[in-house]
Amino acid sequence: MKIPDMRYIITGIVVFLVVMTFPFWYNIGKAASAPQVSLDTPRIREMAEPQCVEPASYMRANHMRLLEEWRDRVVRGGERTYVAGDGKEYLMSLQNTCLDCHSNYDEFCALCHDYAGVAPDCWTCHLEFPRESK
């Protein structure tokens, strides 16, 4: 039995497979592991036991929520001091706190954001940091 349109169907199937497997062939030969962010900054080197505002595991998933809370409390509530889970006090400020310790923006925030495909627009207003990567 002759199926005159089979070549169109085969072409369609090939296109379907190529499109559907895009993430497979796009990443051939890539390392795939998350980038190693650098903690090597003057402020962190000074610390006896380096730690973030909150535990690192919490920060990795929730630092944007923390920043949002800080922004709201500063801009809307007029507070400036944040008491962390372990009782330490921090000034709630993106530039003067986070980027004081993490002053290596390009090797820290930006490295991870590029990996995860996020482009925070904070730096249109907040102080600009050198960015070679973009």
Place this chain on the structure above:
Amino acid sequence: MGVAFSLAVVGVLILAITLAVEVLGLRFLVGAVLPYVAVAVFLGGMVYRLLGWGRSPVPFRIPTTGGQQRSLPWIKPSSLDNPSSTAGVIGRMALEILLFRSLFRNTKAELHGGPHLAYHWEKWLWLGALVFHWSMLLVVIRHLRFFTDPVPSFVYWVEGIDGFLRVGLRALYLTDITLLLGVTYLLLRRFFIPQVRYISLPGDYVPLFLLLGIGLSGVLMRYFVGVDVAAVKELALGVLTFRPRIPEGIGVLFYIHWGLVCALLAYFPFSKLVHMGGIFLTPTRNLPNDSRARRHVNPWNYPVKVHTYEEYEEEFREKMKLAGIPVEKE
């Protein structure tokens, strides 16, 4: 009954994933084995279905189309609804696939006070379906940021446009809202329109509940619970580069999201969702209606043995003459 059964199916799936991840510690199974099985079943199943449809003979054109066929030069043909050329068919398919044109023609039939049948304007299904499918496409395109390294720039463009609204500091993706609204509408329609409810089966509810589960778990992760996206991407890229590994610190909510997606993929070729491939092979949509202009010979016709009148006369001419039957050739 169908609703309860389908809810139970999705509920059991979620419980099974939670149990596997939280209690049995089978993260590797859910995170790194399941996706391979699901993708293999999805791709293999789709190819199998497409080849199956491709092998089914379509011996003639099926002109169930809503428009004037091409005929005499002074009669205006409807070249998109009833195309007679390949270009017209491509146009019709594009309208069908991108804009759901035949759904746009949907009407609602109602009996009014006895024998009066009325057809009503009914665009809600079209609107709901269109909103849902386009949102889903955009969400999946945005998800490419988990599957590609480096992330291609078009993903950022889609993120930028889709996320022009803010909730707090962060983008509120419009497609998240429209996806959930779309699925909810498609579900409520099956609950509340009696005729639709009557014909709805578990096969109709399960895909909707699965999509709702995937959408809700995704929205929970993004806007409410928080997930270590860098670790998730490491897991996803590990699977994609065939070096699967399970990074620390990914919550169970992500595994539910991921497991339900795998279930959806594996179920895809065996469910009504195959219409993703089927739409391309729909004979009433993909064939130009040129039956009157071209002769279409049934491809499996065998050569019929015929005995023409000329041969017959040749054989019996003498006998015919003797019997006084008129013959054509003397």
